[in-house]
Amino acid sequence: MIVTRFAPSPTGRLHLGHAFSAMRAHDFARDRGGRFLLRIEDIDPGRTREAFVDGIGEDLRWLGLSWDGPVLRQSARLGLYADALAGLKARGLVYPCFCTRRDIAASTSAPHGPEGAIYPGTCRALAPDIAATRIAAGEPHAWRLDMAAAAALAGTLRWEDHGCAITAAPERFGDVVLARKDAPASYHLAVVIDDAAQGVTDIVRGADLFDATHVHRLLQALLGLPTPRYHHHPLLTGPDGRRLAKRDGAPPLADLRAAGADPAEILGNLRARGFPEGLTHPT
Structure with missing residues (x-):
């Protein structure tokens, strides 16, 4: 149906x-x-x-x-998002990021992608013990997807949009945020979990969200979720x-x-x- x-x-x-x-x-x-x-x-x-x-x-x-x-x-449904994020943490596919928007905007190494400045990966190489200490001290942080590792693990991905096969290119977005400092899950993470849980077969939404589908297709693969058909209008x-x-x-x-x-x-x-x-x- x-x-x-x-x-x-x-x-x-x-x-x-x-x-x-x-x-x-x-x-x-x-x-x-x-x-x-x-x-x-x-x-x-x-x-x-x-x-x-x-x-x-x-x-x-x-x-x-x-x-x-x-x-x-x-x-x-916050617990479900937290469980999904925990699974990605256990697989080493996400890392804590302590950078502010101002830090990212000020970085001369930050290229631009579909959603603006791409995160330059400042915290990606942060030593785990140092990151853990900063988290334990209550320092605000987000959790970012290690895009290079995630994309390499998932391989080539496609989705169907108006009957046409689209090849996903999530790398263009860089290390996207999956959980924010002020919210337990990002739009990207929550939407793929909810679409799967509700049995959504066809996503009919505005063309302004077409680019985000590249990231959604990757998360579906990483989390073992089905991929709906898309119809961006x-x-x-x-x-x-x-x-x-x-x-x-x-x-x-x-x-x-x-x-x-x-x-x-x-x-x-x-x-x-x-x-x-x-x-x-x-x-």
């Missing part, structure tokens, strides 16, 4: 860009007699708000997008051609509801790619 999911972070109210992505995942499953799941990615304690969690459900119900089964909360853009995002002032669905907008008309326009007035076709 086809299983898709919509997995927003409760750091603000949903907007039309979210509606477009949720609709794509919802319709992909419903058109094939499958299941559509809702997951709340709420492991960022500094930005998550419970009011936004409630708002996600309100907005989806207003749009008429129903989900199957209970809502999964990442905040209730174009992003909804405004009249200026920029993606609709919270930071760019995209109108929240709650505001549209308060203004008397018709949710059936909004979804109809999104499905027909006509879009509400003032929006353009995704590119």
Whole structure:
């Protein structure tokens, strides 16, 4: 059976860009007699708000997008992420990193990859006893994947995206963070564990997450998890051609509801790619 999911972070109210992505995942499953799941990615304690969690459900119900089964909360699954990280530690595939963002930005040896500056590996060669002493002293640290070792162990990896075979190149990201100083798991680690646990067969999400799939495919291999099929879709853009995002002032669905907008008309326009007035076709 086809299983898709919509997995927003409760750091603000949903907007039309979210509606477009949720609709794509919802319709992909419903058109094939499958299941559509809702997951709340709420492991960022500094930005998550419970009011936004409630708002996600309100907005989806207003749009008429129903989900199957209970809502999964990442905040209730921290032990599973810790177990996965412990397994990678035992295999020598992760190491503690004490560098700050400022340290990394100031490094003249830090090249750039898809997500910005690539970590130059400053702490990778840190002696284990020194690292253990710093951890025991309570020094803040993250846990990074030793990308070279992990990629060599996994070998050549591929995934399917819109029916096309994509060869993974996670090395472009460098030693990514798998657990942060302020959160017990990174997006990369949590998402692959949850997709496998929920039996997600097809991931329908925005093209802005295409590059991250290189890392996700590697983690799936390292953790012995299945690889879903991927369907990265174009992003909804405004009249200026920029993606609709919270930071760019995209109108929240709650505001549209308060203004008397018709949710059936909004979804109809999104499905027909006509879009509400003032929006353009995704590119």
